[in-house]
Amino acid sequence: MAKIYSASTTAPVNIATLKYWGKRDTKLNLPTNSSISVTLSQDDLRTFTTAAASEAFTKDTLWLNGTEESVTGARTSACLAELRALRKSLEDADPSLPPLSTYKLHIVSENNFPTAAGLASSAAGFAALVRAIADLYELPQSAEELSRIARQGSGSACRSLFGGYVAWEMGEKEDGSDSRAVQIATETDWPDMRAAILVVSAKKKETSSTTGMQTTAKTSPLFKHRVEVVVPERFKVMSKSILDKDFETFGQLTMADSNQFHAVCLDSSPPVFYMNDVSRNVISLIEKVNNLAGRVVAAYTFDAGPNAVLYYLEKDEPIVLGLLKAALPDLDGWQNKATVSAAVPDGVSEDMYDSLKDGVSRIILTGVGPSPQKIAESLVDESGLPKSA
Ligand SMILES: Nc1ncnc2c1ncn2[C@@H]1O[C@H](COP(=O)(O)OP(=O)(O)OP(=O)(O)O)[C@@H](O)[C@H]1O
């Protein structure tokens, strides 16, 4: 039997605090504005991917959560072609290397959270795919260089190649060579950032990010002002707030940018709706809590779906988790937080937090985390097929 070469990685989800929304090039996923995100811990949410290559394999195959998925789509094909070209140049320079660039690939991947439900599965998924194949091919390219490849799988995936606090610099060049992710700060530079994800819906969303952002870019009159005026200024101030560990500014901008992203969605024709009544109740509740405290205790943000992500600092866990426990005492997710007791700030009425009860199905308590991690465990068996199959 021909030898099977393989490499495995886990990769994180990232949730943007300054949103990517709009493309200037749909094929290369070149954005109309720069964006910023926080990479979340892989202890809670992660993609696990094994990439294998062998002379014995007859076609490129991807198994995602046990089901065979197409690899012929433009996005996956673009990633595979670029990675193979980089491997080929290594083989050309050193003919003693096994010719992995000519072998078919078997890629086995598992997300430990719902796929295509607005929990950034495509970001973790494409970051893991690119990282695992780059490791399999022993490519010398940096995470920044690999981020340009992951970007072509899904724009937000470029940011998942780094841990901590990450910027995707939009770049200017037509070929996209300067549109890549860079790290603003590591997870240890500002380690006390926490995130609570309130899963409002784990269903596949109606309007994909790709379609929604094209509608906005084409039709929203507010969009031009956002990308030309608002985001460039916010990018500078938010980057500085991260370096200064200034949660007040970071949180205010995070909420403002989520709201503006959903405003340009509403300003599109036809309008695109991602938030629902439960999402809006979360916003009102957090605004109220911050107002009563006279500072930003927690910052909400929503992607292309109704799920809420709350960012807060570890020191404010008693306030944020106390409130969430009062609102959502019976959900999965409290296992590691047995010591948290329900506590509602004075001035927050029962009906304000009670409104969350019916709409939130799961809570994920996590925090800032590191870049993709290489691991020894593999998802393929000795014949190169998924172990679970
Ligand atoms: N582990 C993975 N490996 C490879 N591709 C994946 C993986 N996970 C998800 N994807 C790809 O990403 C697609 C889902 O992307 P989509 O943007 O619709 O949802 P999402 O990323 O969960 O939501 P959002 O980007 O709005 O947060 C899947 O259909 C699949 O093609």
Ligand SMILES: C[C@@](O)(CCOP(=O)(O)OP(=O)(O)O)CC(=O)O
């Ligand atoms: C709202 C967002 O989450 C949009 C993410 O869009 P995708 O990266 O999923 O879009 P494609 O590039 O078309 O794959 C904001 C963000 O993550 O910055």
